[in-house]
Amino acid sequence: MSDLFAPRAALQRARRHAGPLSGDEWRDVVTAFTNGTFTDAQMAAWLMARVMHGITVDESVALTEAMVNSGSVLEHPSGGGPVVDKHSTGGVADTTTLIIAPLVASVGLVLAKLSGGSLGHTGGTLDKLASIPGMRTDLDPKTFVQQLATVGVAIAAATTELAPADRRLYALRDHIELVDDTALIAASIMSKKLATGATHLVLDVKLGQASILGDDTLTRTLATQCIAIGAAHGRQVTAVLSDMNQPLGPAIGNALEVRAAIDVLSQRSFGRLGELSVLLATELLCSTGVEPAQANVTVMEALTSGDALERFRQLVVAQGGDPHVVDDPTRVLELKPPTALWTPEASGRVVAIDTKRLGVLARDLAGPNGDLKAGLELTLTLGMQANQVVIAIHTSDSGRVGPAKQVLHDAIVIGDAEVTPGPLVQEIIR
């Protein structure tokens, strides 16, 4: 922190200066916020003023750096090659992380994934892993890095030592309804990735109805801001803009999504979930310098040979989980037959899906205690004939079935219009 840091001067500049503020000013403010000399109210005023002026990429870069410096950075062995990571802005029925992580590890990359909790209508990787009996995600940094060396992949809860300013800033942004500014989101995402030591990152940025921003133009801005922040810190970031106008995979819910991931890794299913997972894994491999065509072949071979599935088993074992989940997920995850099935009464096609609402419904089916086995299994895509749609409802409380069916009736729109679903991936920004 500069000796001259003065909250009054900083706040005056934040409000009055329409152009960008300096990196030093951002660093001073974040440092003072971290050590408590810049209060929540002052930070709220500062953030609101800067957001209303429009935060530039240079400002985001400085903010990211300041948040990284607020805590410790995960140390990887020197000369150990790239450390890769995958981040999603949040999808529904989206369990690509559980597929990609072992997949890229099985082709020789090191994937270090530190995850936060679930946000809003989208699921969280840690909750999914918690549905595997014995599985631990509270790895200390040393254990985490050791596992990367032996298994090539580790997925754990982000510790409070990494980018603590980001945590506090996120809580404040949530409190003052400032979570949707793309520059602040980009800085938040990238600060955690930089603190994890990732050198190559693929971002799965969701477009469409159930995307976090709900606005494709803003979402593209977010993607380019993340890439720019990464570049300023010498990291390779690839953004894949993928469709979230319908659920990605065949299941929403923690244990159900683990089973769906294992089904893809075991080649019992593929679908849009498999397609996007392979594409993201391929992009990660490409970003480390492998030719695209070769990268795709390598990834597909890892999947079809069973190497990826085997690596998933090693991941589970390393983190204390029951390895038999790989062979018989239904039994090990203690998944039961559906509590109820639902199909549309109307005839026609699926013309629209309120995907966000399906995400919320799956969470509601889990009840206040968060039953990890609750959720939805979906035979559902845009344009499908209504009589082919089947939604399996999983809940331990049969009282939730009736309201759930009403939500499904509202969220899945049947009509006569011709429907041409957009492509799964709209654009890749490298």
Add this chain to the structure above:
Amino acid sequence: MSDLFAPRAALQRARRHAGPLSGDEWRDVVTAFTNGTFTDAQMAAWLMARVMHGITVDESVALTEAMVNSGSVLEHPSGGGPVVDKHSTGGVADTTTLIIAPLVASVGLVLAKLSGGSLGHTGGTLDKLASIPGMRTDLDPKTFVQQLATVGVAIAAATTELAPADRRLYALRDHIELVDDTALIAASIMSKKLATGATHLVLDVKLGQASILGDDTLTRTLATQCIAIGAAHGRQVTAVLSDMNQPLGPAIGNALEVRAAIDVLSQRSFGRLGELSVLLATELLCSTGVEPAQANVTVMEALTSGDALERFRQLVVAQGGDPHVVDDPTRVLELKPPTALWTPEASGRVVAIDTKRLGVLARDLAGPNGDLKAGLELTLTLGMQANQVVIAIHTSDSGRVGPAKQVLHDAIVIGDAEVTPGPLVQEIIR
């Protein structure tokens, strides 16, 4: 508060809606802020967002009303005629309140003055009164209103029951460097005046170097906003835009200013201080319906007849002060001869005065314990020959004399330029 009040929705609107927000929204937010369900950080974000969009007069009106409703309103006897008040945005060597208050009471008006503390470089009426032995300003509301009935004038400290939201909001604005927004200042001033029950108000709005905003365009905006807020609440507000490019009267400092006020009331002096006091008192009388020419005659008669001085004595007696202060202020206020005198070394004229700095110097001469007898006596006007300038320094600590002389040397600029001081009153907005 509306049943539908939700901080999230309020903050989203505050940030995104460029047009004015509704009165209900402002009232909901202030109510929630007062009862603690809208936090300091949320209020900081709200205020910053609205200030950056530009707060409209309608919004200020609603904010004022909400702040008044956050506490109690002083009850005056029904059918008791107008209750008048005078407010200044803060001047240096400006003790007009101590002259106007007894003056308008002596012509039959009721003046109810509740005062806050001093702000920044300008003096506070309560501190001045405190220099009169025995004088109390901690009147409870009942005593205050009773004194208005018997003496026609009372000057007391604002209690925490009146517009408490304004107090909290001011503290927050100060904390986040948002004290200079005219709409928020206008709402703050007017909320206190409305809570005191004033029906007619004269505002002495200072222009020039030592004005609080330091920008004459903004200052005029502030004046018109106060008038509009008053009008919306059925109050008659007159704004007198007066010059603050030089000290108004012959003294800066608490006891020194009391003596200066008594000197005007006793007709031992008049000058710019007397001139502005008479003008403000005349405007107050006019605002209650008296013809301007008649009002001026009435006010001047009250001054020259000694009625105003006598009313000042009654005010002092009613509030427990030593009435002999009126007859021999120097003795009762225990004022001593100056500690030191200063005159400019250069020859020429006074071409500029850093009036703000003189205000700060007088405060500094009082030291950390706030010696009420410290300050400056000034034989000083813009354009005066340098060899006629005399500044008398009053301090109990002779170590402060040297630095004070250096400040005077810097603050009083002597040169050869022709100087034409602006008029004392630039404009009156009714």
